[in-house]
Amino acid sequence: MTVNHDLWRDQQLNGFKNLSGASPILEQEQVMLNFVKTYSDVVWRWVATNTKFKKICQQHISISNTDYNGIIIFGPVFHQQTTQSLVTTIKKLTSECDYAYVTINRYEVIRHDMNIALPDNIDDSLDIIMYHCDPKFKRLHTFNRVDGNHMIAAHPMDCYGLCR
């Protein structure tokens, strides 16, 4: 399925009848906000899906793509990755940052091509892969089942935070 990320999240959320308030957000988005708001002095670079959620974030944190010391990464940048390409991408993007929020759609990691043994459990495997990006990455949220018409495309559920 091809997803227009610009529209997907807002369209799906607007599909609910009983949401109150102007800006409902997903649980995993709340996890991100809680994490990034912890570091009030950090300016964040946004390397992620551009949806209404970015505008919500701008009400709470500073975002700049030129002068930053934190980075938020999710969305198309991780499309159809192998474990090696995922690690390379994350290392490169986070190399000059003290803080990072990274969230992965586990179904966009399609093949394991690193020379490390993975545990049997997919959650543990992703944790190992993130450890190879930086041992200080901590898991903030874990994929849990949603129905087939899902919101993972809007904001993935395997979320990690980094504070160097």
Add this chain to the structure above:
Amino acid sequence: MQIVPGYSTDFGSIRLIQQFRLYHLSRPSVKKWRTVRHGIPYQVDATDQWILNNLQDDKLVAVDCAGWYFKEFNINTTCLESDLLSKQYFPGCYVEPDIFIHRPTYIPDDQMVVFKYPWFLKYATLDQFINFLNTWVRSITVLNFDPIFIQHNHLKFSLEKLVRNQVDLNIQIINSRLWTVSP
């Protein structure tokens, strides 16, 4: 701010337009089928073509894929759907909401059964998938689905091997998204 814990229709009722949007999202064949009314031949995909090439007789059971378009090819098609909206398009279909875990007794045991990207196989657990196979496979069963979305460690294990270890069924892999399973 209201927090949505997961995108589930259980979370709260969804708007009618969203119900239709989701219905069509999981059944792209409906839109293609509707063009047939204007004299345009139905455009088959690779899975349809495989089915047309391999169907032993002119009968099949299409499950949750708005499969009434097979009638365009003079195939006697029994259509089973989990969503009542299907009746809007094809009143002759059967509607069975618990299709994932229940195989109605009126489905013959000797006809090809086709599943094309059924919503319930997305994020199903491995145990649910095994139960589904054990419930449904009475005859040759065509599964057009994304194996990666059956919850397992796809970075370490092949779904095919995991399944073969747990069921006594004949599994043939046609391509990465097309399996046939038979007793």
